[in-house]
Amino acid sequence: xxxxxxxxxxxxxxxGRFETYEVPFEPGQSVxxxxxxxxxxxxxxxxxxxxxxxxxxxxxxxxxxxxxTVYACTARLEPREMTLKPLRNKKLVRDLVTEIAPPAExxxx
Amino acid sequence: MHVETDILIIxxxxxxxxxxxxxxxxxxxxxxxxxxxxxxxxxxxxxxMTVAVALGEETPDHWSHHLADTIRAGRGLTxxxxxxxxxxxxxDCIREMDTWGVGWARRDGxxxxxxxxxxxxxxxxxxxxxxxxxxxxxxxxxVVNRTSGIRxxxxxxxxxxxxxxxxxxxxxxxxxSTGAPVTIAAKATIVAAGGLTRLYRxxxxxxxxxxxxxxxxxxxxxxxxxxxxxxFFPIGHLAPRLIGMDPIMWDPFRYKLGGRxxxxxxxxxxxxxxxxEDGKYVVTRDLATYAIIKEVDAxxxxxxxxxxxxxxxxxxxxxxxxxxPVIDRLAxxxxxxxxxxxxxxxxxxYHMGGVAADARMETEVxxxxxxxxxxxxxxxxxxxxxxxxxxxxxxxxxxxxxxxxRVRGGRHVFRPADARAAMDLITADGGPELNxxxxxxxxxxxxxxDVGPFRTKAKLVRALxxxxxxxxxxxxxxxxxxxxxxxxxxxxxxxxxxxxxxxxVAQAALRRTxxxxxxxxxxxxxxxxxxxxxxxxxxPGREVALESxxxxxxxxxx
Numbered sequence: 197x198x199x200x201x202x203x204x205x206x207x208x209x210x211x212g213r214f215e216t217y218e219v220p221f222e223p224g225q226s227v228x229x230x231x232x233x234x235x236x237x238x239x240x241x242x243x244x245x246x247x248x249x250x251x252x253x254x255x256x257x258x259x260x261x262x263x264x265t266v267y268a269c270t271a272r273l274e275p276r277e278m279t280l281k282p283l284r285n286k287k288l289v290r291d292l293v294t295e296i297a298p299p300a301e302x303x304x305x
Numbered sequence: 306m307h308v309e310t311d312i313l314i315i316x317x318x319x320x321x322x323x324x325x326x327x328x329x330x331x332x333x334x335x336x337x338x339x340x341x342x343x344x345x346x347x348x349x350x351x352x353x354m355t356v357a358v359a360l361g362e363e364t365p366d367h368w369s370h371h372l373a374d375t376i377r378a379g380r381g382l383t384x385x386x387x388x389x390x391x392x393x394x395x396x397d398c399i400r401e402m403d404t405w406g407v408g409w410a411r412r413d414g415x416x417x418x419x420x421x422x423x424x425x426x427x428x429x430x431x432x433x434x435x436x437x438x439x440x441x442x443x444x445x446x447x448v449v450n451r452t453s454g455i456r457x458x459x460x461x462x463x464x465x466x467x468x469x470x471x472x473x474x475x476x477x478x479x480x481x482s483t484g485a486p487v488t489i490a491a492k493a494t495i496v497a498a499g500g501l502t503r504l505y506r507x508x509x510x511x512x513x514x515x516x517x518x519x520x521x522x523x524x525x526x527x528x529x530x531x532x533x534x535x536x537f538f539p540i541g542h543l544a545p546r547l548i549g550m551d552p553i554m555w556d557p558f559r560y561k562l563g564g565r566x567x568x569x570x571x572x573x574x575x576x577x578x579x580x581x582e583d584g585k586y587v588v589t590r591d592l593a594t595y596a597i598i599k600e601v602d603a604x605x606x607x608x609x610x611x612x613x614x615x616x617x618x619x620x621x622x623x624x625x626x627x628x629x630p631v632i633d634r635l636a637x638x639x640x641x642x643x644x645x646x647x648x649x650x651x652x653x654x655y656h657m658g659g660v661a662a663d664a665r666m667e668t669e670v671x672x673x674x675x676x677x678x679x680x681x682x683x684x685x686x687x688x689x690x691x692x693x694x695x696x697x698x699x700x701x702x703x704x705x706x707x708x709x710x711r712v713r714g715g716r717h718v719f720r721p722a723d724a725r726a727a728m729d730l731i732t733a734d735g736g737p738e739l740n741x742x743x744x745x746x747x748x749x750x751x752x753x754x755d756v757g758p759f760r761t762k763a764k765l766v767r768a769l770x771x772x773x774x775x776x777x778x779x780x781x782x783x784x785x786x787x788x789x790x791x792x793x794x795x796x797x798x799x800x801x802x803x804x805x806x807x808x809x810v811a812q813a814a815l816r817r818t819x820x821x822x823x824x825x826x827x828x829x830x831x832x833x834x835x836x837x838x839x840x841x842x843x844x845p846g847r848e849v850a851l852e853s854x855x856x857x858x859x860x861x862x863x
Contacts, residue, residue, distance in 0.1 A: 207789060224546030224638070232742075235792070240742035243790040247346035247511040251551035253439055254345040254511065270549040289482045290790040300450065301343040303458035303480055305306030305487065 197221055200277040201230055203242065205291050214279075215239075221273045226250070227280070228257055228268035231292070243291035244268070258283055259292045268292075306480070306487045310336035310456070312708045313476055313491035315463045316518065318347030319697035320677025320704070321497035322445035323398070327705030329454040333712050336489060337455055338478065340462040341513050344446035348499050348510045348655075348678060349697055352438030354557035355421050355429035357691025358395040363418035363427040368392040370425055375692060378423050378589065379657075379685020380822040381837045382531060384857040386664040387683035390703060391696045398698035399430060407444040408432050419560045421690035423589050429691040434629045435557055441694060461487065463517075464798055465727035466494060466525040466673070467719060473525055473672035475719040477727035481795065484788045486731050490719030493672055493708040496522050496660065497701060500678040501535070504807050505653035506746075506753040509538055509553045515799050516806030518679040522660040523805070527668040529842040530681040530854075531658035532806075533813035534823045536688055537758045539593035540566070541652025544609040547638045552652055554631075555614055556690070559586035561627045566593070567613040567646065568605040574612075584618075591687045591822050594651040594758050601650075611650030616642040651758055655693055657684045657823060658813075661841065666704035672715055676704035682839070682857065686822025731798070736782030741796030744775055748803060756811050761828045765815040772811065776804050809842045809849050816840060816851055 199219045206212025217238055219230040231244050247254035250269055257268040260281040268280075286294035295302070312328050314321045317339035325337045339346060359366040371392040376383045403409055403416070409430045410417045418427040432440040449455055460481040467475045473494050478487040498518030502508035523529055540559070542552040558564055563584045568574045573582055578596040580588045588596070597612045607613050616624065621643050625632055632642075640647065659681030666674045677697040684692060748771075755768035779801065785794030817840060819833040820826050838853040 222546065224548065226548045235742040236740070236746050237743070240740050240796060241785070241791075241793050243792050245790075247341045247513050248351060248551070249512055250548060251351055252549040253350045253551065254341070256342060256345055272548065290788070293482075293790045295482060297342045297459045301457040301459050302482075303338075303461045303487070305308070305480070305485065 197223070197275045199230060199273045199275055201234070202277060202279045203234070203292065204281040205242070207290055208288065219273065225273050226269050227261060227266070227271040227273055227278070230273045231268060243289070243293045245293045256296070258296060260284065306485055308336055308487065308489045310334050310489065311492050311712045312336070313338065313489050313494045314497055315476070315495065315521070316347060316497035316499060317343045318497065318499060318677060319349035319441055319445060319694060320679070320701035321495070322449050323698050323701030324495050324497060324676050324705035324708070325455050326445070326448055326452055327702045328709045329452045331706065331709035333454070333709045335455045336458065336491065337449065338458045338461040338463060340460070340481065341511070342459045343457045344442045344449070346511045346513045348514060349694065350438045350442040351510055351551050352441065352694050353435045353551060353553050354431045354437050354560060355419060355691035356399060356431060356437060356694045357421065357424060357428050357689060358399045358430055358695050359392060359428060360396050360399060360416060360418065360430065362415040366426060366428060368396065371395070371428060374424050375684065375689055378687050378689045380687055380832070381685065382821070382839060382856055383685035384682030386857055387662070387680065390664050391683050391692060391699050394699040394703065395695040398702055399695070402441065402444060402698070405444050405448055407440050421560060422587050423689045424691070429560070431557070434631050435554055437694065462795065462798070463521060464731050466521050467724045467727070468525055469717040469720060469723050471526060471670065472715065472717050473670055474717050474723065477724050477731065479731050479798070481790055484791060486728050488719070488721065488724050488728070492715050493674060493711040495674045495676055495704045495708055496679050497676040497704070498679055500656035500659070501806050501810070502653040502656065504749065504752045504803055504810070506749040507541060507552070508653040509541055509551060510654070515803045517799065517802040519659060520802035520805050522668060522673060522675065523842070523844045525670055525673060527670045527673055528661045529658060529809060530661040530839050532809045532842055533817050533840065534657035534686050535653060535810065536590060536655040536657060536823050537594045537651035538654030539590055539597055539651050540614055540649035541654070542647065543611040543650040544648040545638070545640065547640065549634055553654065555647070555649060558616060558628070562616055562619050562623065565615045565618070567615055568600045569607060570605060571613065574600050574605070589687065590690070595825060597651060598759060607648040609648050609650070611648045613646035614649045615646035617644065617646065619643065655688055657681070657686060657688055665707040666700055667707055672711065674704045674708050676700040686824065730783065732787065733782055735786055736780055736784050739778065739784050741784060741793050741800060744778065744800060745796060745803070747771070748775055748807060752807055756807070756814060758823065758825055760814050760824070760826050762815065765811050768811045769808065769815070772804055772808050775800070779804065812849060813840045813842065813851055
């Protein structure tokens, strides 16, 4: 089975664009599994933020799936077109990565 | 950008955060850096249940009993000074966490303590339901945030330590969310960056534990010890696919409900390898890993290549009482434990080896301390269930105290010239295109297949050849554009550390021609008295050098 994953890529709203990837999967796999597959098999420059992979413990992999905020590690891949975007209410860093840390826990030079 | 601090702490898991709190309480300034977000990555947050500590709340206990169990589990290689620190200081740390509101589970008004394999009595505190790690992380993060004198810096990846005359004077870092290079001047530095489980395909820790703490310390001149001892957690979840849960989740189920570990004939089988279970959870991690892999080799594995774990004898009510909302998360994954077994298999979980340190958490390098899983030796050749969080807290507290004392003792100060090589590396123009993510997968597959729980000379030699190839491919120039969250450059820098550390694990495993604890050589099956020694790795230049050393002096368990 394949999912068609449309991923927003870029460093700012003006020059950003969508890229589309066909991702093989087995039922039960997560959206994060699909994004990690894209990095290893299609484009290692795709920026995603995650630590715990599968446990939903680090709460770092927040993004928008078809307009709704999800954790990529608990949202499931499905055999259809799925659109992934960075969180709209957080400052964009790159691709699907946004600045989600509380201000007091960010590095200030 | 440049930062000045008394103490730099690398890593914000349990060890790093406890060190930060303890140092700040002593009145020195602390800079707490994490390559991920503060208190979210690392291994602490992943802990599912047990924290072994001789509180004596469930039954009378004393830290010397905990120490005796820890030493027995370590198969003759335990550094008893470090194990004693873990066992003796553990109760204080756990009680302090209690006053900070971590929420240890209670029974009849006292802290509940569960029985875990290898312990002589119920000793393991926990937070329900499977919430120990998140609760410990959140509690420490809250205390860090209300303690004055601690600056926090998430998304800051430490690339190298800076030295003058062999003394650590600070570090060079890459700020991931801007791509900016950063220098840090510090009078003392604590490496609390965890272990190396990311080197393996299937692992139970965070993606940011690729041995970088070991590599940083080693390049700064600190020896590593016991690097061949990677602990595999025997009953990591294998099938059916389960999301939103850590793969080590079945440990707490076994603590509370026993459960039956079965082969493809639906028979309990650990007795064949030395320990009869009869539905109880008594088998140690190294033996269970051995037994499962041997059953699979004998053609009696489960369909995905592991063993079955069954709770079908438990009622729905008993499961609900023990695990509450976790049962709903299982249902969302179409798993009903009253009707079906799950499949489990060994998974890389923890590293017994690490940076050599004394009981003050000081390394051989002036100005450099370590804490938590980054420390080698406290657990010998095999770690007991429940010792990891205790060691994170006890070692973190001690390292914070030692670092605060050290602040007045340094001879040298940070100079920008000493940071130049590392600054040049992270700001270099991109090298030739490489699929760094695929290279990491190749390394993880090699380590899992050839440097896993069962080793042979042929497998280890093959792994070292793959590591050589990957190292040559990686080259000397980092890839990527060096901009914001440049995953290619992050991977490239990670691979430098991962390949160095993977090489040491494989070399140490090749050199140890016996089987002991977590290191099992199929071509050298017995445990040999002449190998009751620690292997120590040095990295004077481009080659790793290994030597055997007598096990650290024994201490009286009184």
